[in-house]
Amino acid sequence: MTVRPDILRLRREVCDLHADLVRWGLVTWTSGNISARVPGTDLMVIKPSGVGYDDLTPESMVVTDLAGGVVEGAHSPSSDTAAHAYVYREMPHVGGVVHTHSPYATAWAARGEPIPCAITAMADEFGADIPVGPFALIGGDDIGRGIVATLTGHRSPAVLMRAHGVFTIGGTARAAVKAAVMCEDVARTVHLARVHGPVEPLPAEHIDALYDRYQNVYGQRAADREKEGTDS
Amino acid sequence: MTVRPDILRLRREVCDLHADLVRWGLVTWTSGNISARVPGTDLMVIKPSGVGYDDLTPESMVVTDLAGGVVEGAHSPSSDTAAHAYVYREMPHVGGVVHTHSPYATAWAARGEPIPCAITAMADEFGADIPVGPFALIGGDDIGRGIVATLTGHRSPAVLMRAHGVFTIGGTARAAVKAAVMCEDVARTVHLARVHGPVEPLPAEHIDALYDRYQNVYGQRAADREKEGTDS
């Protein structure tokens, strides 16, 4: 096993981020997974397949090339590796990918219905409705192709893959995790809101104003960049 | 008390697995229970009756024969012992049985409605709708008979016993726990999905493809077998 410092760091980062999926209620048993691109290479670090969240260690993470072939690691990579790899091949600005079956978001996916952008937190993070991608079977490039086709040119970093679950993308794995957490949060709030009456989407000009401000003003910019290991 | 190493190991395994029922929100107070067959014998290890999950120890587990008679243990076995024992008698490939009243799955059971196979995670794990078994009173073989009659020849390792709760089976106790956890997960997601509109079941050919792949490809096969103590 090579001991490149950047890969060692990403093994730990990807491993640790899975705790956020558990903490925010996005995953059940071994159902969700996170990956990160190794910057400047054609490699990625991804969760091993079928391993429980309590048993994950930096060492158990798997390094693959962007065709999904294992480069380092004693375990098989996530069964969703092909989808992650496809996204990195086709979307060079993406540094992290997350997949979950979080319950409220997957409920929208089961109906094949986009989540309307009806609350300000959603305008902030997603800047639009959260779109629905096609139904696709696991095992080839179909899921990856569906993700890329749906998110290309879209503000939303999250896609609801029909009858399946959520994929999110980000400049870093941490940003993709945040998008997955916020996707479930807004999926739940809008679900609850509609139980007792219609919910109006926000007007487009308000969505634009909120999205622009949040993406460009919010947070501790310098600190965030350092913390998230953003290379751009 | 005999000190057979296989029984000692199963006492610990069955005891520890109850923590997963708590962790994934499947049980309330003392309402769920797990058992494991002692491989190659007519014995099983099962939760004691009416003992809280925090108070379980390997020593408090009860060993019974497959008629439900206590062989080892200072406590009474679970009040559901007869149902577990019936399943082991009639289904020789079953190595573990789990019973819960997990809320979303029990809600489907209360209506007597199968959970339609509408999301890919459900096709993966269950390969079909999760079926409803008959209403049966506790105290004899009626519950066990209903479980066996419903699951025989069915892909699903889970049955919704009408107006009662969930029973799941597996090659090992751990596999049956996983089925119970996933049953509640898909029961919740499909429940939520239908709140805001109809949900279509997946086409049969997609269910077949997903089920076949998941059962034969997913996970760390060798590692899993070792971990779960599968004997087959």
Place this chain on the structure above:
Amino acid sequence: MTVRPDILRLRREVCDLHADLVRWGLVTWTSGNISARVPGTDLMVIKPSGVGYDDLTPESMVVTDLAGGVVEGAHSPSSDTAAHAYVYREMPHVGGVVHTHSPYATAWAARGEPIPCAITAMADEFGADIPVGPFALIGGDDIGRGIVATLTGHRSPAVLMRAHGVFTIGGTARAAVKAAVMCEDVARTVHLARVHGPVEPLPAEHIDALYDRYQNVYGQRAADREKEGTDS
């Protein structure tokens, strides 16, 4: 302060049982409370008013007489003291009382609708529908009178006080806590079940059979009695 061993023991027991209200999600902020009768006396031990669950200690519990007057304790007793005291005065077999605003049960209370006995777990514990008591203002004997009038001659140890919340009774404080936990559990399951269709109550003869068995057969009888400090 007197140092009667039975009171010291009950101070600890009542204090510790509040952790179950938190654990099972029955309380928010300081909204629920537990009391226990001091056996053979006209005294009870009850939660202090307005103190958070993390800050409770055996010493902070309040001892009152059955008119609600403070006998021992530096804090004011729960604002629901009058209701607890009334129950002990009028129902000599009751050794513990619990009050919560647990969300699903309080939702039924807000509609003033009894929870139909539609699942076996409910037949086991409650043996009947969970009834609705009258609307009553805090501050006198009205709440206590409503509890006693509703539960006298009723199998259910739980009553849904209209537009208010849940009161449960038991032979011990622990039994009353169990009833409160199970009340919320069945309130949630039946609520969820009815979201997608009608739910039939169980036939009366099945309820009778389940209730009789559960009350007389289930659990580790001797161990339970010792643990719960039952005096009867």
Place this chain on the structure above:
Amino acid sequence: MTVRPDILRLRREVCDLHADLVRWGLVTWTSGNISARVPGTDLMVIKPSGVGYDDLTPESMVVTDLAGGVVEGAHSPSSDTAAHAYVYREMPHVGGVVHTHSPYATAWAARGEPIPCAITAMADEFGADIPVGPFALIGGDDIGRGIVATLTGHRSPAVLMRAHGVFTIGGTARAAVKAAVMCEDVARTVHLARVHGPVEPLPAEHIDALYDRYQNVYGQRAADREKEGTDS
């Protein structure tokens, strides 16, 4: 950095109170924030922007003036600082402000519907319906103006800002946190209640009686005042 004892104390208090937002399920990722007025000054202590709840320390809290300008602190203050500051400028009796996107309350806000005062816990804490404030964009005084316009002369310490979330006020930061916690609690209970039928608001005279009693009788008055650091 000045080392005024009152500011040091409030840095710790505001920092620690954020744990209650997490504990009671009111926040996701970094979405909620708390502030406290520094008594007798034109200063307030507020959460830093975009910092996770696990990473908060007393030192990371930000001190601003009531125009929102940073006086002490290495981080940027919460992006909601202008709204907090406006409230302190216009409502001199307010010592603490809390903002969340708690899911059930935000669902009511998304529909723009007040929460009817239908249960006694709500009459106790809010003394009225929880009102809806106007839609307002972040970035100026519009949100603050909407909060103040809605809550002035209203008993409720909580306002549902349309399509956005909850703001609560209190004599202290702790009191505002309590109002935020109770707001979500009653938002959930009344939401659940209405799923299966209409819910009647309590009659005005009952609301008045409950509110008056709770505000003036409940709890350990002296202890509370000391604990909450109330200056009035």
